[in-house]
Amino acid sequence: MAGTNGKQKTARDMILSMGVIVLVAGFVYLFIPHDDSPRDPKAVDYRVELLTARRAASYPVAAPEGLTDSWKATSVRYQGDDFDAWHLGFHDPEGEYVAVEQSTQRRPVFLDEATQGARETGKTEKIAGRTWTRYEGGRYDALVLEGTKGSTTVVTGTASFAQLTKMAEALKAE
Numbered sequence: 202m203a204g205t206n207g208k209q210k211t212a213r214d215m216i217l218s219m220g221v222i223v224l225v226a227g228f229v230y231l232f233i234p235h236d237d238s239p240r241d242p243k244a245v246d247y248r249v250e251l252l253t254a255r256r257a258a259s260y261p262v263a264a265p266e267g268l269t270d271s272w273k274a275t276s277v278r279y280q281g282d283d284f285d286a287w288h289l290g291f292h293d294p295e296g297e298y299v300a301v302e303q304s305t306q307r308r309p310v311f312l313d314e315a316t317q318g319a320r321e322t323g324k325t326e327k328i329a330g331r332t333w334t335r336y337e338g339g340r341y342d343a344l345v346l347e348g349t350k351g352s353t354t355v356v357t358g359t360a361s362f363a364q365l366t367k368m369a370e371a372l373k374a375e
Contacts, residue, residue, distance in 0.1 A: 241273075242292045243275065244273040244274055245275060247274050247277035247289055250278065251289075254279035254287050257279065257281050257285070258279070258303075258352075259351065259352070260285065260349070260351055261374035262279075262374060263287075263303060263354055263372040263373065263374040264289060264301065265291075265372055267371055268291075268368075272291050272294065273292045274290070275290050275291060275292055276288065276290035276300075277289050277290070284305045284311070285303075285305045285352070286302075286303070286304045286306070287303040287304070288300060288301070288302055289301045293367075294364075297360035298359045298360065299360045299364055299365060299368050300356070301354070301356055302315040302355040302356075303353065303355070304352060304353060305352050305353075308353050311353050311355075312336070312355065315343070315355045315357055316336050316338055316343040317338055317340040317341040318338050318340070319340075319342060319343050320336060321334060321335075321336050321345075322334075322335045328344070328366055328369045328370055329369065329370045331347075332346075333345060333346055333347065333356075333369055334347055335362065341358055341359060342357070342358070342359075342361075342362060342365065343355050343358075344356045344362075344369050346369075354374075356369045356372070
């Protein structure tokens, strides 16, 4: 009989210890300040990478001109060893993501990667005198520039087609 009393004490002690831990954790959570609000994305300066990409790429590299300051560039990279891949990511004024993607990679493979699996809708539109095809997907929507040889240009992201169109209108390629 002495053995069962010891097991009951051990179980009771464990339950009491867990109760104390839960109380302390609750106290910490309630009284230690924490900020759950979304943070503004850190803006990056992409001018140096843009100049490098324009010198090195085998196609005219596109970047926006004339967008308001409420468009924040948040990511940039050029990978010359990886299909001359150009990426320029932005947060638009509504807080959504918009990216310019260009590459010499095979078009179907590149479009699937750049648009996160979005599919062609068959709809085209003229934006700044160029023809763009709409793609819609579960995660990203996209506009794909038509009529380019040797590379593919995509404006993609979580933003609305209106915001994607604003980015496409602002693109200048050199």
